[in-house]
Amino acid sequence: MAAAGSSVVRRVEELGDLAQAHIQQLSEAAGEDDHFLIRASAALEKLKLLCGEDKECSNPSNLLELYTQAILDMTYFEENKLVDEDFPEDSSQKVKELISFLSEPEILIKENNMHPKPCDLLGDELLECLSWRRGALLYMYCHSLTKRREWLTRKSSLLKKYLIDGISYLLQMLNYRCPIQLNEGVSFQDLDTAKLLSEGIFSDIHLLAMMYSGEMCYWGLKHCADQQPENHEVDSGVSGASYTTQKEPLDFREVGEKILKKYVSVCEGPLKEQEWNTANAKQILNFFQHHTNQLFLGLS
Structure with a gap:
């Protein structure tokens, strides 16, 4: 384990140097100081100092956390730029690059067999954030692509891949933490909060991830349904304890319907007073039902 820890320290230091050089390029190109780049650079400077100390005594968890932050x-700085420009035609390489950056902490943990569960090193919240950011980035990119008719006619198979990857990241985010099991030994003053926790919903971001997943399933069924089935696989669970590690081909309708029904139930139940909008979710559910009816008619 000590050897693995030392290996992680060296690798994190290398990655930190590469990221710092990248930040320098971004700052020069921007021509002005940016809050997020300044904060990222400061974290990497602190990382460099810690890595300069005795590597055998360095805490890999602390270093990974700094690098991840x-x-x-x-x-985030680069994503904002892409969104502001509505993802220019040549954005695919940049999106892949950002996904790669955001995947590096998890890859590092797995490659060095540091812990059976990545959350033991990074914690649930950071892992959720990494998955959320990858899924949300692909959601925004796919949203832009679905408005480009000519592109869709030529590259719907590529859209399908982006959608499946994005849905996978969002479901992964929703599955990191197990729902709180309600029993006599656990007391809550707020029953609505208790209900949310029992459903594995710990923040507004969890709700957004559910809505984004459902919407991406809708795009998949609408724009990619005519393609031949491919061996894409995804964890199809929706929340913590209920999710299965059994991989299965992604069914856009099944996954989307399951997660949006839960979204509507939560928004119109425990969160009713907060007035979350369920109109779009219900329209998509109607689309799924219509699609199912059409399939049955075609088979009869």
């Missing part, structure tokens, strides 16, 4: 800030 820097990556989250650095990529």
Whole structure:
């Protein structure tokens, strides 16, 4: 384990140097100081100092956390630029690059067999954030692509891949933490909060991830349904304890319907007073039902 920890320290230091050089390029290109780039650079400077100390005594968890926070800030700056420009035609390479940056912390943990569960090193919240950011980035990119008719006619198979990857990241985000099991030994003053926690919903971001997943399933069924089935696989669970590690081909309708029904139930139940909008979710559910009816008619 000590050897693995030392290996992680060296690798994190290398990645930190690469990220710092990338931030320098971004800052020069921007021509002005940016809050997120400044914060990312400061985290990497602290990382460099810690890595300069005795590597055998360095805490890999602390170093990984610093590196991850820097990556989250650095990529956030670049994501905002893409969104502001509505994802220019040549954005695919940049999107892949950002996904790669945001995947590096998890890859590092798995490659070095540091812990059976990545959350033991990074914690649930950072892992959720990494998955959320990758899924949300692909959601925004796919949203832009679905408005380009000519592109869709030529590259719907590529859209399908982006959608499946994005849905996978969002479901992964929803599955990191197990729902709180309600029993006599756990007391809550707020029953609505208790209900949300029992459903594995710990923040507004969890709700957004559910809506984004459902919407991406809708795009998949609408724009990619005519393609031949491919061996894409995804964890199809919706929340913590209920999710299965059994991989299965992604069914856009099944996954989307399951997650949007839960979204509507929560928004019109425990969160009713907060007035979350369910109109779009219900329209998509109607689309799924219509699609199912059409399939049955075609088979009869």
